Amino acid sequence: MRSLVRYLLKNHAFVLFVLLETLALVMVFNYNSFQKAKYLNSSSRLTGNVYNMFHSVTGYFGLAGVNEELAGENARLRTLLENHGGKIAGVDTMFVFAGETNTVFRFVPAMVISNSVNRPSNYITLNKGSKDGIKPDQGIISPKGIVGVVAQVSESYSMGLSLLNRRWSVSAKLQKSGYYGSLIWQENDYRYAGLTEIPLHVEIAKGDTVVTSGYSSIFPEGILVGTISNFSRPDGDNYYSIEVELAVDFKSLSYVEIIENQDKQEINELKNMLRDAPGID
Structure with missing residues (x-):
């Protein structure tokens, strides 16, 4: 000393x-x-390069699981194509569901090179960046369900808030009834999150499916979030306390897709016009 x-x-x-x-x-x-x-930008590029080198070594040992996951995704897409009678038009990584929606979503495949599940605010790092058309506020999904949203982007990498982050919530609904609320992670377990704002008069049961509501410009409607694992009726409250078992296993994420809503700018411009209109708060 x-x-x-x-x-x-x-x-x-x-x-x-x-x-x-x-x-x-x-x-x-x-x-x-x-x-x-x-x-x-510089720190994201440096961190991304380090994570990418580490992942190139560790990722080799998980190839069997990745191949199984990709095979399942191929089967799901083939089933989707058959169910729509061949009405899905594919251009590169863009898919348009003809006759169902006028909104066009572009899906960019990416590899997870860093991920955390045991912190109050968890993040995910991907090997795609601005040169691939990635921008902040684009959704991230996996073949099993919703993952998170892009927060920061460098030229070759992007970092996103995962669903396991109290700083972010997603609009989700009950597939059976259509009632929607906010899905928020409770910091207790990476396998579960809480669904709020579902009124007590709505009939729910364990095992009910929870999906994205489509009320934001980030995610399409109907992407799987999880299933109800438990619920209760708090005294003096008008809403259920609902626990949702997440469909995505965040400890085994390997490949994801980043979603770009081609109509997002137009939607945001309309929202801004409404917000700035005189007499509207």
């Missing part, structure tokens, strides 16, 4: 310079949007 004190006293000018330089850099990045964006 004495040696440390003597070193600091002897080199106090250099130590003071380092502290002030660090403080100056923090202020530059925090209060200047351009420098902050460049820093986030």
